[in-house]
Amino acid sequence: MANPVTNLRKTAEEFQRMDAKDKRRSITDSILNNALYILMLIFVIYTAIKRPNFLTLGSLANLITQVAAYLPLALGIAGCIVLTGTDLSAGRAVGLTAAVAGVLLQKSDFANKMFQNLPAVNTGWILVTMLIVIAIGAVIGLVNGFFVAKFSLHPFIVTLSTQLITYGIILWFFSLNGNNGQPISGLSAEYKEFVGGTMFRLGNVAIPWYVLYAVILTALMWFIWNKTTFGKNMFAVGSNAEAARVSGVNVFLTTVLVHTLAGAMYGYAGFIEGVRSGSVAASTGLNAECDAIAACVIGGVSFVGGTGKISGIILGVVVLRLIFVALTMLGVDSSSLFIIKGAIILCACALDMRKYLVRK
Amino acid sequence: MAEDSQRQLRGLYRNVKISVKTLDTIIIACILVIVVLLAIDLQNPGFTITFDSKGGTDVAPQNQMYGELLTVPEPPTREGYTFTGWYRDSACYEAWILESDTIQEDMTLYAGWEKNP
Numbered sequence: 063m064a065n066p067v068t069n070l071r072k073t074a075e076e077f078q079r080m081d082a083k084d085k086r087r088s089i090t091d092s093i094l095n096n097a098l099y100i101l102m103l104i105f106v107i108y109t110a111i112k113r114p115n116f117l118t119l120g121s122l123a124n125l126i127t128q129v130a131a132y133l134p135l136a137l138g139i140a141g142c143i144v145l146t147g148t149d150l151s152a153g154r155a156v157g158l159t160a161a162v163a164g165v166l167l168q169k170s171d172f173a174n175k176m177f178q179n180l181p182a183v184n185t186g187w188i189l190v191t192m193l194i195v196i197a198i199g200a201v202i203g204l205v206n207g208f209f210v211a212k213f214s215l216h217p218f219i220v221t222l223s224t225q226l227i228t229y230g231i232i233l234w235f236f237s238l239n240g241n242n243g244q245p246i247s248g249l250s251a252e253y254k255e256f257v258g259g260t261m262f263r264l265g266n267v268a269i270p271w272y273v274l275y276a277v278i279l280t281a282l283m284w285f286i287w288n289k290t291t292f293g294k295n296m297f298a299v300g301s302n303a304e305a306a307r308v309s310g311v312n313v314f315l316t317t318v319l320v321h322t323l324a325g326a327m328y329g330y331a332g333f334i335e336g337v338r339s340g341s342v343a344a345s346t347g348l349n350a351e352c353d354a355i356a357a358c359v360i361g362g363v364s365f366v367g368g369t370g371k372i373s374g375i376i377l378g379v380v381v382l383r384l385i386f387v388a389l390t391m392l393g394v395d396s397s398s399l400f401i402i403k404g405a406i407i408l409c410a411c412a413l414d415m416r417k418y419l420v421r422k
Numbered sequence: 423m424a425e426d427s428q429r430q431l432r433g434l435y436r437n438v439k440i441s442v443k444t445l446d447t448i449i450i451a452c453i454l455v456i457v458v459l460l461a462i463d464l465q466n467p468g469f470t471i472t473f474d475s476k477g478g479t480d481v482a483p484q485n486q487m488y489g490e491l492l493t494v495p496e497p498p499t500r501e502g503y504t505f506t507g508w509y510r511d512s513a514c515y516e517a518w519i520l521e522s523d524t525i526q527e528d529m530t531l532y533a534g535w536e537k538n539p
Contacts, residue, residue, distance in 0.1 A: 097449055101456065115489065146433035247515045300433075340516055367433030390527060391488050394463040402456050409452035415435055416445045 095417055098360060098409060102381055109388040116391055123267035128383045130276035131331075131338055133376065135354040136361075137283045138203075138327030140375050141320040143358050144300040146367035147210060147217030149321070152328050152354060154228040155202045156347030159195040159332025161235055163253075164246040164342040166191045172248030176239050183250040191253075196329035202228060203325020204318065211317035236344050247341035257337040272334045279330065284372040286323070296320055301368025356403060357382045359410040366418050382406075469525050473498075474512070475533045478505065486525045494520055498533055506534035 077088060093100065110117045135152055142149040165176045167183055181187050202224055209220040236243045260268040287293040295316045298306040307313050331350075336342045361378025363370030385406075389399060431438050471492060473481035478498030486492065497505045508518040508531040518531050 094446060094449055097453055101453055105460070113488075148434075245511070245513065245515075247513075341511070365434035366431065389460075392464060394460065398459050398463050401459055405452040405455045405459075409449055409456075412445045412448040412452070415431060415438065415440065416442060416449070418431060418435075419442050419445070 091420060095413060097413065098406065099381070102385060106384060106388060109392055113391050116388065119264050120267045121387065121391075123264040123269055125380070125383055125387055126264075126273060127267075127270060128387065129376075129379050130270075130273040131334065132353060132357065132383060133276050133379050134279055134327045134331045134334075135350055136357045136375050136379050137280065137372070138324035138331075139351060139354045140358045140363045140370055141296060141324050142217060143355070143363045143365060144296055144368060144370050145217075145317060145320055146300060146365065148221065148355060149203075149206065149217065149324055150221040150351055151202060151206060151225040151228055152324070153347040153350035153352075154225050154232065155199050155325060155328035156332040156335055156350050157342075157344070158202075158228050158232050158235070158347075159199050159329045160335040160342045160346050161232060161246055161332075161344075162198060163191055163195045163333045164249055164336040165235075166194070167250050167253040167336075168246070169248045169250045174241075174244065174248060176241050176246065183252045185252070185256070188253055188256050192330070192333050195333050196326045199329025199332065200322050200326040202328065203322040206325070207318035207321025210321065211314045232344055243344060245341045245343040246336070249336060249341070254337050257334050272338075275330075275334070279327075280372060280376065287372055292316065292319060297368050299368075352403065352407075353382060356407045356410065359407060359414060362414075364414050364418065365411065366414070469528045471525065471528070472530045473508070473533070474530050475500070476512075476535065478503070478533050478535070481533075488526065489524050491522075491524060492518075492520055500533075500535055502538050503535040504538055506536050508532065509534050 077085065080088060106116075115121060135156065139149050139152055166180060167188065168175045168180075170180075170182060206217070206221050206224055209215050210217050233243070236246075257272050258270045261271050261274055262269055287296070295306065295311045298309070298311050299313050299316050303313055306316075332347070335346060339346065357378035358370070358375055359365070359378070360381050361370075361374035361376070363374060363378075385402075386399070389402070430436070469488065470483055470485055472483040473495060475481055475498040478500035481495045481498055484493060484495070495508075499505065506514075508520070510516040510518055510529070510531065512532045514532060514534040517534075
């Protein structure tokens with residue numbers, strides 16, 4: 063596994079030794095297994111020809127910022143998928159935490175400020191707010207994890223119910239203090255600068271600070287997944303919970319912690335989402351989990367359980383964003399985007415199963 | 423592929439009984455759907471920008487490509503109010519700057535009004 067060049071040479075040698083029929087099947091296999099990537103490549107080339115400004119630094123910067131915004135959610139959900147589960151509450155968790163962060167960090171002189179007696183917005187208060195929303199996200203994840211682990215309920219059911227409950231809380235939160243469901247806007251300049259301020263410029267497009275945060279977060283998740291006992295336990299539980307239990311892994315604690323960690327990620331995603339979209343509405347974060355799950359499946363985090371890599375998740379998010387950036391550049395109607403998304407997910411799942419069945 | 427060489431799927435797919443051939447069909451069908459949809463959509467490019475004048479005189483919608491500026495629309499008028507510009511949201515917080523904002527998607531712009539004293 064260590065040396066990709068040796069690997070490739072070995073595969074080439076094996077390929078030489080096959081007879082004609084096996085050769086044909088091997089080619090078909092590799093085309094089908096990489097169908098989504100091939101499709102994407104053709105599509106990107108097509109877009110680049112049709113719209114020359116697709117291949118500019120500005121468009122690369124746009125892609126990087128989008129990936130940085132969607133990555134935390136995918137990194138969180140990937141843990142749940144490794145445990146053969148999923149998390150449907152992610153989008154609403156982002157909505158709730160974005161709303162809380164927005165309210166805590168509104169401009170002090172904003173006319174529609176929801177709560178009047180808040181501390182002045184400075185770096186310290188911004189960090190405190192970030193910790194508060196990460197904690198709120200983690201609590202949602204903790205509830206998910208507890209019910210999944212304690213009662214072996216299917217994550218679909220548990221996270222569907224937390225999704226609805228969280229939405230109820232969001233609606234209730236938006237009607238507090240006579241706000242009557244208006245979007246939360248008037249975010250303070252310090253908060254906007256902290257998250258969305260210019261780190262450096264690529265071409266004419268600014269790269270915001272949250273790209274740096276996403277890099278740090280990815281490194282942290284890579285460390286947790288690959289270098290800690292917790293990470294190893296997570297993969298053990300995902301591939302066979304019973305075997306993991308027998309060999310002394312605390313399945314209950316691992317499951318709860320994976321969901322809590324995912325929740326903390328949603329909290330962080332909520333923290334940057336408000337600045338990204340300028341204001342927070344009750345619908346913020348709606349269906350965000352679909353993109354994250356799709357990215358994970360495209361990136362090879364298998365529903366079979368116990369397999370997945372951080373690099374795969376990054377690749378999945380990049381592929382998905384690249385497709386959407388290209389589609390918007392080509393001016394494709396947003397309504398068919400949903401059909402395309404659905405077809406991509408179904409295709410990725412079929413590929414996932416195919417890889418598992420064909421592997422010897 | 424022979425039946426006995428097939429493995430039982432695990433995890434979320436543990437109850438799925440499917441052959442590789444069927445999976446291949448699904449994969450190819452999905453890709454065809456994506457390609458056909460793209461082909462249909464690419465016949466009809468361009469974004470529609472509609473204007474909600476919120477009680478003022480009507481403004482005609484525009485069709486523009488990605489990354490272009492809007493053609494400056496005729497400002498609407500309304501009895502007893504002064505027009506303050508176009509906004510991305512109906513609450514009129516986020517202004518649309520005609521000189522620099524470029525079109526990214528289908529959208530509706532809302533007119534901002536200030537009551538005359």
